[in-house]
Amino acid sequence: MDFFGPVNVQSIAGKKYTLVIVDEYSRYTWVFFLRSKSDAPEEIILFVRKMERLNNLTVRSIRSDHGTELKNSTLETFFDQKGISQNFSSVRTPQQNGVAERRNRTLIEAARSMLSEANLATQFWAEAVNTACYTQNRSLIVERFRRTPYELFRNRKPSIEHLHIFGCVCYILNNKDNLGKFDSKSADGIFLGYSSISKTYRVFNKRRQTIEETIHVKFDESGPTFPHPHDNSEINQWADSFFQVPDIPTTDPSPQDLPDGFEEDPPTPPTQISLPPIINATPRPRKRTIIGSKWIFRNKLDEIGTIIRNKARLVAQGYRQEEGIDYDETFAPVARLEAIRLFLAFAAHMNFKVFQMDIKNAFLNGKLNEEVYVAQPPRFVDPKFPDHVYKLNKALYGLKQAPRAWYDTLSTFLLSKGFVRGKIDSTLFLKKYPKHILLVQIYVDDIIFGSTNPKLCEKFELLMKSEYKMSMMGELTFFLGLQIKQYEKGIFxxxxxxxxxxxxxxxxxxxxxxxxxxxxxxxxxxxxxxxxxxxxxxxxxxxxxxxxxxxxxxxxxxxxxxxxxxxxxxxxxxxxxxxxxxxxxxxxxxxxWYSKDSGFDLTAYSDSDFAGCKIDRKSTTSGCHLLGGKLVSWTSKKQNSVSTSTAEAEYDYDIQLSKIPIYCDNTSAIAIANNPVLHSKTKHIEVRYHFIRDHVMNGDIELHFVPTEYQLADLFTKPLDVTRFNMLISELGMLNPDE
Structure with a gap:
């Protein structure tokens, strides 16, 4: 036998402790709920006498720890009279009482899952534990016997026809009150379990706010009902508190050293329930759109797919919002993959580490400029004010303006701290110092940053922690699906x-x-x-x-x-x-592979086939950009119009930076770009294609001829044999770490 408690939340009946008794042979279990530890001796004595009188069984031995509730003069005297031997485990060695300790954990974890699934308040913990014990006694636990604890203990198979889902909706027949002819004959309730003294159900009467035992119940198991909104983290805190044993030795016992019935469990990832403190309950306003809300559950993974966090997030159903009433601006800039690769290429060139941080519940920090109302979340409706709605003080996930609100809030904060927003990439923020630079790249609620001075990264981390709840994730290893490894000689x-x-x-x-x-x-x-x-x-x-x-x-x-x-x-x-x-x-x-020793000069390659598509005879244009040999951008795109010459096919190119050496293997395209002449063979080229000529005349770019065998953009326009294919991917900086 063993104890757990005190529970930080009293049960409906005001109990805070639980006495767990397990039959070693059958694993049949009894649970008793107590107000204090001093009630334990009386409960144990009563239990032993019931076993003798009602079941004609003799208790021969009792194993427990050294808790004063189980080791006292009252019990010693009683056990001596009954001839019961009392065995105690060694001090701070719960493994020696493994059967009871393990059953404690099994019951608590089952109760936690039941409360979470039913979304019931923690005050129903005793009912959940009691029902978990009831069902586990009727489940196969000791596999070698091929029988349930109930069958082993009572010598008959249990009936399971009367079992129902814990926390489901039920309707209780009201046969106690004097009802009028048109009064409701039933009351809404919540199913909580089974009586231990009669063949009745234990149900919570929502109208009376009491627990009743009755057989006159109808069940609706399609979905549970929920008396109070609550935070599941409270359930986790309640359950986890029983698994913390103080002063654990630093050496862990190996699995083979553990006694029968006691086994190690792998650590479970933390669960984060997001119930935002950004809402105010208010009566439903007239002539306002009420936006629905729902729960979203997802797992956050690391670079190898391991679950690092379980998230349950309350979101708004933004598809019901009306433009001009519920929102105005929705656009929020998002970093392109080219920007991320450029950031990493610069980090490799400057030889500094890139770090990552995650803003917790980022959108909840966004400030709203409109009045937005959302309905109470399903299964969390306040029974006292079921018609109330929530007025949002800040943004909520799911709102159309939430990304924009968060970006505006974060960018305003960074700009106020001396950062400068990128002129081209508005998700890049820079802060320059006399000899160093700090770069911050934002992708919604994920932030990567790095600096030529490591101390500036530490200061930035403290700055963000002072304003937002965030988690520092260390060196960047996984971002937007990319696995990133940072070495002394570069980044892969x-x-x-x-x-x-x-x-x-x-x-x-x-x-x-x-x-x-x-x-x-x-x-x-x-x-x-x-x-x-x-x-x-x-x-x-x-x-x-x-x-x-x-x-x-x-x-x-x-x-x-x-x-x-x-x-x-x-x-x-x-x-x-x-x-x-x-x-x-x-x-x-x-x-x-981005090498730190390859420079940072921008080089571009342009190539195109001629009428390569067999369906519409359109050409495929390709290009790639390298920063000192670090490939940061590439494209392969079918042209919008049909090319009537290879010159036009080569001429379809976009300019991104100044002083770019562009290598092209078509002399006609280079001639048209360098010479402002038009004749009958080039008039078909639209004006927009002469955009490149303006940059040539301004000295922004330089066009160079490159032989086809050295044209790196060839990879993006045509199929190649093995030798040339391997040569091109090698020249573009691709490698296999296994080779």
Whole structure:
């Protein structure tokens, strides 16, 4: 036998302690709820006498710890009279009382899950423990016996026809009050368990606010009802408090040293329940849209897919908002992947570490400029004010203006602290010092930052902690699906974990690897006579591959080419897509390497095929940008219009920075850009394409001819043989850490 308590929340009956008694042979369990420890001796004596008289059983031995409630003169005298031996575990050695200790934990964890699932207040903990004990006695626990504790103890199989879901809605027949002809004959209730003294149910009468025992109950198990809004973290705090044993020795016993019935449990990730303190209950206003609310549950994962936090978040159903009434501005800038890669390339060049922090419940910090009302969340309706709604003081997840409100709040704070917003990238904030610089990149509620002076990073961390609740996540290892490893000589970016997940998702883990994602010559067309395939499967595979191109430029062209056939995919298209997966099977960990010793000069390559698409004869234009050999941007795109010459195909290029050396393998395109002349063969080129000429004349860029064999952008316009393909990805800074 063992005790747990005191519980920080009294039960409905005012109890704070629980006495747990377990039969060692059958594991049949009894629980008794007490107001204080001093009530234990009387309860134990009564229990022993009941076993003798009602069950004709003799208690021979009792094992417990050295708690004064179990080791006292009253019990010693009684046990001596009955001839019961009392065994005690060693001091601070709960393993020696493993059967009872383990049952304690099992009951508490079951009760915690039941309260959480039913969303009941913690004051119902005793009812949950009692019901957990009742059902576990009727469940298979000791597998070697192939019988339940109930059957082992009572020599008959238990009936389970009367079992119902804990916390479900029930309706109690009112046969006590003198009712009028038109008065309701039932009262709303909550099912809490089973009586220990009669064949009745224990239910909570919501109108009377009392627990009753009755057989006249009808159950609605489609969904539970909830008497009080509450925070599940209170349940976790209640349950976790019983598992903290003070002064635990620093050496842990190995599993083989543990006694029967006592086993180690792996640590469970913390659960975060977000009940925002940003709302005020108010009567429902007239002529105002009331926005619904709901709970969203999700797991936060690290770079290897381990759950690091369980989150339950209250969100608004923003699709009911009306523009101009409930919101005005919704746009919020989001960092592009090119900006993230540029940030990492600069960090590698300047040889400083990049760190990551996470703002907890970031959107709840956003300030609202409009009056917004949301309904009480389902299953958390206040019974005293069921018609009240919540007026939001700050933003709530799900509101259309929430991202904008959070960005405005954070950017205003950073600007007030001396940061300067990027002129091109509005999610980049910089703070310059005489000899150092601090950079901060924002992606909604995730922030990465770094500095040439490590002390500035520490100061920035303290600055953010002074204003927001946040968690420091250390050196950047995982961001927007990218796995990032920071070394002394540079930074490596890949998506190896995601590749393995893709292969497993589409059942291609056993496929034969290929050395290239596609083989020349290009033969893919619409294939009108081909056999159709599952559109959902095809689009899912393409979507997964497009996500992978964030760190895999080697599959950019092959993926974009296959993506053109998503409307009506055929078997030939699916086979071509699977070839990309077979290539990934052989190169799962291939990624981008940013070396610190490669400089930081911007270089661009431009290339294009001529009428490469067999369907509409449009050309594919490609380009890539390198900062000192660090590939930060690449593109492969079918042109919007049909090219009538290779010169126009090469000419479709965008300018991003000044003084860019652009390498092109088409002399006609270079001549048109450098010479402001028009003739009949070039008049078809639209005015917008001469955007590049203006930059050439201003000296912003320099065009250079590069032989085709050294054209790095060739990777993004056509299929290549193995030798040239491997040469190009190597020149672009891609490598395999396993090689």
């Amino acid at each position: 970016i890949n998506q190896g974990k995601y590749v393995h997940e893709m292969l497993k998702k589409f059942d291609l883990t056993s496929c034969t690897p290929m050395k290239t994602p596609m083989a020349p010559p290009l033969s893919l067309d619409k294939d009108s006579k081909g056999k159709p395939v599952d559109v959902t499967l095809y689009r899912g595979m393409i979507g997964s591959l497009l996500y992978l191109t964030a760190s895999r430029p080697d599959i950019m062209y092959s993926t974009c080419l296959r993506a053109r056939y998503q409307a009506e995919p055929k078997e030939s298209h699916l086979t071509a897509v699977k070839r990309i997966f077979r290539y990934l099977k052989g190169t799962p960990n291939l990624g981008l």
